[in-house]
Amino acid sequence: AQSVSQHNHHVILSEAASLELGCNYSYGGTVNLFWYVQYPGQHLQLLLKYFSGDPLVKGIKGFEAEFIKSKFSFNLRKPSVQWSDTAEYFCAVLTGANNLFFGTGTRLTVIP
Amino acid sequence: DAGVIQSPRHEVTEMGQEVTLRCKPISGHDYLFWYRQTMMRGLELLIYFNNNVPIDDSGMPEDRFSAKMPNASFSTLKIQPSEPRDSAVYFCASSLRRTGGNEQFFGPGTRLTVL
Numbered sequence: 001a002q003s004v005s006q007h008n009h010h011v012i013l014s015e016a017a018s019l020e021l022g023c024n025y026s027y028g029g030t031v032n033l034f035w036y037v038q039y040p041g042q043h044l045q046l047l048l049k050y051f052s053g054d055p056l057v058k059g060i061k062g063f064e065a066e067f068i069k070s071k072f073s074f075n076l077r078k079p080s081v082q083w084s085d086t087a088e089y090f091c092a093v094l095t096g097a098n099n100l101f102f103g104t105g106t107r108l109t110v111i112p
Numbered sequence: 113d114a115g116v117i118q119s120p121r122h123e124v125t126e127m128g129q130e131v132t133l134r135c136k137p138i139s140g141h142d143y144l145f146w147y148r149q150t151m152m153r154g155l156e157l158l159i160y161f162n163n164n165v166p167i168d169d170s171g172m173p174e175d176r177f178s179a180k181m182p183n184a185s186f187s188t189l190k191i192q193p194s195e196p197r198d199s200a201v202y203f204c205a206s207s208l209r210r211t212g213g214n215e216q217f218f219g220p221g222t223r224l225t226v227l
Contacts, residue, residue, distance in 0.1 A: 034215060043203065044218040090155065099168070100216055102155040
């Protein structure tokens with residue numbers, strides 16, 4: 001069965017620290033990959049997406065992610081986090097059947 | 113476009129009552145999805161429609177849950193009778209299938225509390 005694993009449940013960082021959130025998926029076919037962010041009390045918003053081409057994808061607010069096909073990974077990175085990045089981050093995989101599978105989410109707390 | 117619209121934003125009801133959640137997808141989108149988010153189980157896909165037809169309802173927890181999409185601009189998720197364990201945030205999302213991939217746009221969610 002398809003699954004998406006996010007290794008970190010809760011990450012706490014100080015402002016200006018670098019961020020990397022892990023995401024691994026299990027699906028053998030062609031996938032589209034997404035990172036969504038959910039700010040406190042708000043709905044899911046798309047941070048970035050990978051469909052094809054350059055495996056290094058740049059999104060909004062300075063976030064980027066790298067698709068490594070051999071590792072089935074799509075880790076999210078930001079070189080310097082801000083307090084306003086405090087949110088929950090969800091990795092998601094869209095299969096060819098148009099099913100979107102979400103990871104369990106990683107809560108990021110940035111301390112000023 | 114106003115994005116995906118959901119109503120109500122908050123719903124508090126008593127156990128045993130019927131609850132109806134509403135969703136208006138983005139105009140022109142041909143897919144509509146209903147998700148449930150809880151602390152314990154995260155985001156779960158309940159059901160999705162393509163061109164108003166239910167495609168996969170395997171995520172619907174039990175017969176108390178039903179969803180309809182009478183036309184391209186409206187969908188409902190109904191729980192009858194509701195139970196406290198149904199308390200969650202319910203998200204609706206829509207997308208447009210395109211060659212090369214697509215993304216889902218989420219509504220603001222309905223926070224349901226069943227007492």
